[in-house]
Amino acid sequence: MSYNKSAYTLGSKRSVIREIFEYSKARKAAIGYDKVFDFSLGNPSVEPPEEVTEAILSLTKELKPTLLHGYTSAQGDAAVRKAVADNIKNRFGVDISADYIYMTCGAAASLSIVLKALFDQGDECIVFAPFFTEYSVFIANAGGKIVVSEPENKTFQIDLADFTNRITEKTKAVIINSPNNPSGVVYTEETVRNVCEILKRKSREFGHEIYLISDEPYRELVYNGIFVPYIMNYYDSSIVCYSYSKSLSLPGERIGYIAVNPKMHESAEIYLAVCGAGRSLGYVCAPALFQQVVARCIDVKVKISPYKENRDLLYNNLTDFGFECVKPDGAFYLFVKSPDVDAVSFYEKAKKYELLIVPCDDFGVKGYVRIAYCVDKKTIVDSLPYFRKLAEDYKLIKQ
Ligand code: PLP
Numbered sequence: 001m002s003y004n005k006s007a008y009t010l011g012s013k014r015s016v017i018r019e020i021f022e023y024s025k026a027r028k029a030a031i032g033y034d035k036v037f038d039f040s041l042g043n044p045s046v047e048p049p050e051e052v053t054e055a056i057l058s059l060t061k062e063l064k065p066t067l068l069h070g071y072t073s074a075q076g077d078a079a080v081r082k083a084v085a086d087n088i089k090n091r092f093g094v095d096i097s098a099d100y101i102y103m104t105c106g107a108a109a110s111l112s113i114v115l116k117a118l119f120d121q122g123d124e125c126i127v128f129a130p131f132f133t134e135y136s137v138f139i140a141n142a143g144g145k146i147v148v149s150e151p152e153n154k155t156f157q158i159d160l161a162d163f164t165n166r167i168t169e170k171t172k173a174v175i176i177n178s179p180n181n182p183s184g185v186v187y188t189e190e191t192v193r194n195v196c197e198i199l200k201r202k203s204r205e206f207g208h209e210i211y212l213i214s215d216e217p218y219r220e221l222v223y224n225g226i227f228v229p230y231i232m233n234y235y236d237s238s239i240v241c242y243s244y245s246k247s248l249s250l251p252g253e254r255i256g257y258i259a260v261n262p263k264m265h266e267s268a269e270i271y272l273a274v275c276g277a278g279r280s281l282g283y284v285c286a287p288a289l290f291q292q293v294v295a296r297c298i299d300v301k302v303k304i305s306p307y308k309e310n311r312d313l314l315y316n317n318l319t320d321f322g323f324e325c326v327k328p329d330g331a332f333y334l335f336v337k338s339p340d341v342d343a344v345s346f347y348e349k350a351k352k353y354e355l356l357i358v359p360c361d362d363f364g365v366k367g368y369v370r371i372a373y374c375v376d377k378k379t380i381v382d383s384l385p386y387f388r389k390l391a392e393d394y395k396l397i398k399q
Contacts, residue, residue: 006140015133017041017358024356031354037383038356039371042181042332044249046306046374052248055296059289067288074284075275076103076257076291083295084257088240092230100262102274103286105254107217108134110241114213114258115142115173116277117270123172128158129364130335132181132215144172148364156183156326156335158191160198167202173211174199178228179218182363182370183335184311184328186222189229196235209237209265217243217256220301222330223308236263239270244294246331249302255290307332310373310380317384322396332374335360338367339394349393353386 014022020040028036060068075081081098088096104110111134115125119142126147127135139146149163176195178187187195196212203210214231219242222228231238243256260271278284314334315327324337336357338346343359346369350357358370373380391397 010137016362017133020356020358027354034382036354036356037375037379037386039373039375039383040356040358042246042372042374043251044246044302044332044374045376046249046302046304048249049297049300049302051297051300052250052293055293056289059292059296063292067292069288071285072103072288072291074279076101076286077288077295080291080295081257083298084259087298088232088259092233094230094232094261096232096259096262100260100267100271102258102260102271102278103291104256104258104278104283105286106245106251106256107215107241107243108138109254109281109283109286110243110256110258111135111175111213111215112138112141112281113274113277113283114239114241115139115144116281117273118142118173118211119144120172122170124168124170126163126166126171126174127364128163128176128180130156130180130182130360130368131175131364132177133362135175145170147171151183151365154326156180156185157187158195160191160194163195164198164202167198167210169206171202171206171210173213175213175215176231177215177218179222179328179330181218181331182333182358182360182368183326184331184333185326185335186226186228186329189227192229192231192234199235199237203237211264212238213241214238215241217246218331220247221304221307221332223304223311224329226329228330232259232261232263236261236265238264239274244290247301248294248297250290253287253290253293255287255294257286306377307374310375310377313377313380313384314371314373318387321388321391322394322398323387323391332372334371334373336369336371338369339396343367343369350390353390355383355386355390 024038081101084101085096085098121143123144124147125139125144136146149166152159212235238261240259245251340346347359360368
């Protein structure tokens with residue numbers, strides 16, 4: 001065999017979400033676009049804000065081609081990094097400069113770089129279930145070992161006792177993702193404080209830093225103004241992996257950043273390790289035009305009212321039909337308990353009603369499915385009679 005076996009395995013085994021998405025395309029072509037209710041993919045359904053479109057148009061006229069399409073510094077354009085740093089300072093009161101910002105191709109690249117920058121072979125990384133499935137790929141690629149911490153039953157907040165027990169001498173980092181994919185749960189400030197206290201205590205006990213990595217592509221997608229704590233204000237050894245994929249509805253443009261907390265021990269060295277990891281992975285010089293676009297739209301956010309409407313419509317109806325799920329405070333996912341023997345059987349039965357939902361066994365929690373409600377409202381309205389039939393099939397509806 002002349003190729004790398006683990007790369008082959010990853011390439012030949014598509015993620016369950018991608019499988020369903022491909023099935024959806026074929027099914028829609030076969031029976032009609034409106035007949036299939038695809039809730040599989042976290043692709044934003046809300047248009048990018050007008051300011052983004054205007055910025056793209058005006059920048060293409062204003063900027064010289066060298067700035068528009070040329071290489072920037074490997075870590076990103078200096079003025080763009082300053083705009084990001086100033087924004088973090090203004091919003092969260094963190095004293096950070098451009099020297100701690102690294103522009104990337106979205107949160108996936110941010111995470112891959114940060115893990116590579118921190119990890120030595122065999123280091124452990126704790127993730128909180130349910131978790132974004134790609135973490136296991138990124139951690140393995142950095143030579144690390146994934147350790148899954150079980151959530152609190154029903155609320156899907158972090159189970160602090162379970163978390164404490166998972167921390168060992170080998171724990172190098174912890175990834176926190178709030179608002180969470182796939183549960184939509186926002187971790188409370190109390191939970192975050194407790195996680196940080198535990199990490200401080202364990203870092204002292206083991207005599208080395210345990211880093212806290214905050215993966216926050218959904219930070220701006222929260223309902224009723226719920227508070228999402230900014231990790232740097234609670235824990236010094238922290239790094240933020242941010243993305244504009246959902247906050248500006250730009251997932252295909254691949255733009256985001258890494259922010260290294262300047263207060264952490266050896267922060268300048270950690271930042272250089274981030275630069276080195278970016279270099280070794282080939283994640284240098286994030287898309288030039290979109291660096292400029294996000295700098296120009298630094299205070300702009302996508303409209304979240306359509307997501308909230310979808311959440312309310314789907315949550316209220318599904319729970320009325322007898323399905324069980326936690327009410328999400330953020331992101332655009334509903335995490336529904338399978339009324340069947342397992343999540344795959346539930347997924348298969350839903351598929352018979354042309355409802356495409358994602359069995360979540362790979363997300364670290366068995367017996368749940370994810371419904372991505374980042375679709376147009378009509379899809380949800382039209383799907384409700386089928387969800388009702390599905391509930392009737394399981395005898396969930398109380399007569
Ligand atoms: N982290 C989480 C929790 C996600 O849900 C996603 C994408 O859906 C990513 C990271 C990757 O985001 P990006 O498109 O910015 O690479």
